[in-house]
Amino acid sequence: KQEVTQIPAALSVPEGENLVLNCSFTDSAIYNLQWFRQDPGKGLTSLLLIQSSQREQTSGRLNASLDKSSGRSTLYIAASQPGDSATYLCAVIKGAVTGANSKLTFGKGITLSVRP
């Protein structure tokens, strides 16, 4: 059974700091990994999707890496801003011989607070 872990559960940093959020998963047979952002009481916003054959993806100040063999992904946020304060979740989709299905297995998320 796939398990996704995100540690720590919460993080507080001063504005301007570069930071790394970690995600680990137990079953390396994944189809892809997706990072999301969730603001309080809201839905999930997709940040980055990494296919299992890729090593990293970048979007603006965000960079996500994937090491399937070790079961790890990191989300790097450059020059953090107060507007980055949110909960960040990673999720994986299981791969299969016949393709994938759409079931995401989520970590519990990391609540980030960026102090002005």
Place this chain on the structure above:
Amino acid sequence: KAGVTQTPRYLIKTRGQQVTLSCSPISGHRSVSWYQQTPGQGLQFLFEYFSETQRNKGNFPGRFSGRQFSNSRSEMNVSTLELGDSALYLCASTGQGYEQYFGPGTRLTVT
């Protein structure tokens, strides 16, 4: 392109009642998945529908059911509501490369 929409956004129900939530996926997406989010359990997969067929099911009791229509819109139903069903219910539609796009959610409160 319009995003995933969910209605209603908020619901208050009493124990024992039933509730129906609706989700419209992004135009052209044929797969819709449902998730329950609670502070204690996090995000848990309920089920997935593809072309009007349930393709995948999570570990929830039979009180939770769903369906999908020919236009890909989906509904989920919870019967005999319990206090523990209070949660944010999220639906997602599946795009290229199995990228998931989520709606704003329906906040269900059971009293």
